Structures are given as structure tokens and as C-alpha cells.
Amino acid sequence: MSMEQLREQLTRIQPLDKDAIQQATQRQQQLTKPAGSLGRLEEIAIRLAGIQGTPIPKIQRRDVIVMAADHGVTREGVSAYPAEVTPQMVLNFLSGGAAINALARQAEAAVSIVDVGVATELHHPQLIERKIALGSANMVEGPALTSEQLFKAIQVGFDVLDEIAHQGSDLVAIGEMGIGNTTAASAISATLLQQPVEALTGYGTGINEQQRQHKIQVLQRAVQQNQPDPHDPLDVLAKVGGLEIAALTGVVIAAAAHRIPVLIDGFISSSAALIACALQPRITDYLFAGHASVEPGHRLILAQLGLTPLLSLDMRLGEGTGAVLAMHILEAALRTHREMATFADAGVSERTENT
Ligand SMILES: Cc1cc2ncn([C@H]3O[C@H](COP(=O)(O)O)[C@@H](O)[C@H]3O)c2cc1C
Numbered sequence: 008m009s010m011e012q013l014r015e016q017l018t019r020i021q022p023l024d025k026d027a028i029q030q031a032t033q034r035q036q037q038l039t040k041p042a043g044s045l046g047r048l049e050e051i052a053i054r055l056a057g058i059q060g061t062p063i064p065k066i067q068r069r070d071v072i073v074m075a076a077d078h079g080v081t082r083e084g085v086s087a088y089p090a091e092v093t094p095q096m097v098l099n100f101l102s103g104g105a106a107i108n109a110l111a112r113q114a115e116a117a118v119s120i121v122d123v124g125v126a127t128e129l130h131h132p133q134l135i136e137r138k139i140a141l142g143s144a145n146m147v148e149g150p151a152l153t154s155e156q157l158f159k160a161i162q163v164g165f166d167v168l169d170e171i172a173h174q175g176s177d178l179v180a181i182g183e184m185g186i187g188n189t190t191a192a193s194a195i196s197a198t199l200l201q202q203p204v205e206a207l208t209g210y211g212t213g214i215n216e217q218q219r220q221h222k223i224q225v226l227q228r229a230v231q232q233n234q235p236d237p238h239d240p241l242d243v244l245a246k247v248g249g250l251e252i253a254a255l256t257g258v259v260i261a262a263a264a265h266r267i268p269v270l271i272d273g274f275i276s277s278s279a280a281l282i283a284c285a286l287q288p289r290i291t292d293y294l295f296a297g298h299a300s301v302e303p304g305h306r307l308i309l310a311q312l313g314l315t316p317l318l319s320l321d322m323r324l325g326e327g328t329g330a331v332l333a334m335h336i337l338e339a340a341l342r343t344h345r346e347m348a349t350f351a352d353a354g355v356s357e358r359t360e361n362t
């Protein structure tokens with residue numbers, strides 16, 4: 008993929024359908040409940056109407072896309088777990104034994120696992136094998152990705168989303184697996200939000216405070232070395248990002264182009280969404296924030312995107328877990344919107360005037 012093809016995809020993204028929003032809003036006002044009483048469920052149903060371009064939207068097929076890749080920066084000792092966990096967890100996803108598998112079964116969501124850059128040879132009939140490199144380079148020494156790798160990774164996101172859209176997906180959750188990727192997410196978000204890295208650096212998989220201080224120093228070195236340009240999201244993504252984050256950026260852009268709503272997950276997947284929205288601000292209209300991660304940077308990203316998390320369960324796992332859990336909330340919003348009777352249908356008296 009080239010810059011021109013990316014630009015073309017970005018120009019395909021349309022505003023939400025105003026008529027559908029207006030009709031869905033009217034319907035909400037006619038349903039048998041005090042006006043506004045379903046709170047954010049009402050807003051969700053109305054926004055889904057605008058995304059799908061129909062007053063009574065439906066979610067039938069649900070998908071979660073998990074992008075996996077390794078990070079050269081793990082050599083600096085930034086994670087509580089060794090890098091081998093990335094391929095080991097990919098195999099665990101493929102045999103159905105990870106948290107995302109259990110939650111996806113509950114939500115009846117199809118799981119796609121994509122190897123976009125795991126640092127080990129991996130083969131499995133259910134694995135989407137799109138390896139671009141054996142992990143990113145160590146961002147402390149230079150750019151994490153070459154420009155070619157960056158565009159290839161975004162293309163993987165487009166291709167995987169196109170395939171899922173072709174199969175009729177109505178809702179996509181995004182997740183990731185990559186030991187060391189909270190470091191990349193911190194570097195991306197600190198740069199784009201123009202905040203000091205310490206404000207967006209957390210404990211990841213469970214490092215202690217001393218190790219967090221070390222992680223902050225590593226991040227400062229990486230930013231110093233690469234000088235990512237806060238006004239150039241692709242420069243940031245290449246210099247201090249990662250292959251799975253770039254691929255998720257592609258998924259988010261392509262989903263918005265296909266008018267498919269996207270549930271973003273925790274800190275890492277939200278940093279991919281932050282890049283996508285920096286490229287085309289309209290994309291935020293297509294996003295729902297599944298949950299609020301424990302990672303301190305996550306709150307700051309969501310504030311920047313103007314998104315309120317649907318759940319707050321003190322989770323800090325990734326894989327798409329918080330996003331898939333929140334599918335139940337979107338379903339609930341649509342159930343009430345679709346199935347409730349109107350005041351007229353049910354013969355229920357409407358609000359008294361002048362009170
Ligand atoms: C067993 C295991 C399963 C995981 N599933 C997601 N992550 C999460 O933790 C990693 C990021 O944290 P850090 O930057 O501290 O390495 C990512 O792989 C993320 O998806 C996991 C981590 C582990 C150890």
C-alpha cells in the first residue's frame with residue numbers, strides 16, 4: 008500500500024447518516040419510558056443508527072480481530088513477562104484457551120488471530136499468517152518500523168477487515184497481543200497528546216514501581232532518539248509504534264470506511280484508534296470505548312477522542328477482552344430500541360403537559 012491508497016481510504020469515510028439519527032431519536036422519544044431514562048443506551052442506539060444508516064439498526068455477526076506482533080524494545084527490560092509469551096499466547100488463542108476466547112464464546116463473536124510480526128515461525132490452519140517481520144526494531148536504537156513495514160501492516164488491517172466485512176460483520180472489536188506493547192502505546196500517546204511520557208506510563212503486565220521508572224527512562228531515550236513528529240501520526244506510528252498497532256490502525260480506518268462500528272479495547276488498541284482519528288477525525292463517530300483500562304494513559308486517550316468507556320472493571324489485559332465484554336451493552340441498547348413498545352402501541356399515557 009502507498010500513501011495515496013491510504014489517503015483514498017480515508018476520503019471514503021463518510022459522516023453519520025443524519026436522517027437515520029433523527030428517526031432513531033424520534034423513536035426513542037416514543038418508547039414506553041420516561042424521556043432519557045435509558046441514559047447512554049439511548050445514545051448508543053441512536054449512534055448505531057447513524058453508523059448503519061437505518062433507524063432500527065441490527066447487530067447479527069460480531070467479530071474480534073486480535074493482531075499479534077513482537078517488540079524489539081523488550082530487550083530493554085520493559086515488561087514483567089518474557090517476549091516468548093507472545094507466540095505462546097497466539098497458540099493459546101488458536102486452541103481456545105485465552106480470556107478472549109471465553110469472552111468471545113459468551114458474546115458469540117468470531118475470533119480472528121493475525122500474525123503480523125511475531126518473532127517466531129508460527130503455522131496453524133486457523134492463524135491468519137501475514138508476518139511482515141520477526142518483530143519491530145528496538146525503538147531506543149532507531150525507528151521501530153521502516154516506512155515499508157508500516158504501510159504493509161496498515162494493509163494487513165485493511166485486508167482482514169475487508170474479509171470480515173465481506174462475510175457480513177456488523178460489529179468489530181479490536182484486540183492485540185505483543186509483549187512490550189504498552190511501551191509502544193505510551194510512546195505513541197505521549198507524543199500525540201504532547202504529554203510527558205511518565206503521565207502515560209503504567210505497570211503493563213505487572214512491573215513494580217522501580218521497573219516503571221526504568222520503563223519511563225527507556226521511553227525518554229526512544230523519544231529522544233527518534234524525535235517523532237506529533238503532527239505526523241504515521242511518523243509517530245513508524246518510529247515508536249509496532250506492527251500490531253499499525254495493523255489495528257488499518258482495521259479502524261477500514262471499518263469506518265465500511266460503516267462498521269468498532270469497539271476499542273484498552274490502552275494499546277486505543278493508541279491505534281488515536282492514530283486513525285488523528286488521520287481522519289470523523290472516525291471517532293464510528294468508535295465505542297469498551298472499557299476503562301487500569302493503564303493511566305488510557306483515560307487520557309479516551310478524553311482526547313471524546314469517548315466515555317462503557318465498562319469500568321479494573322481490567323488491564325488487552326486481547327480485545329474489554330471490547331468484547333461491552334458487546335453485550337451494545338446489544339442491550341439495540342434490543343430496547345427495537346423491541347420496546349411505543350406509548351401509542353401499548354396504550355400508555357404520555358408525559359403530562361405543563362409539569
Ligand atoms: C500471559 C499473558 C497474556 C496476555 N494477554 C494480553 N497481554 C497483554 O500484555 C502485553 C502488554 O504488556 P507489557 O507491555 O507489560 O508487556 C500485551 O501482550 C497485551 O496484550 C498479556 C500478557 C501476558 C503475560
Ligand SMILES: O=C(O)c1cccnc1
Pocket residue numbers: 189211212272273274275276300301302305322323324325326
Ligand atoms: O489496557 C490494556 O489493554 C493493557 C494493559 C496492560 C497490559 N496489556 C493490555
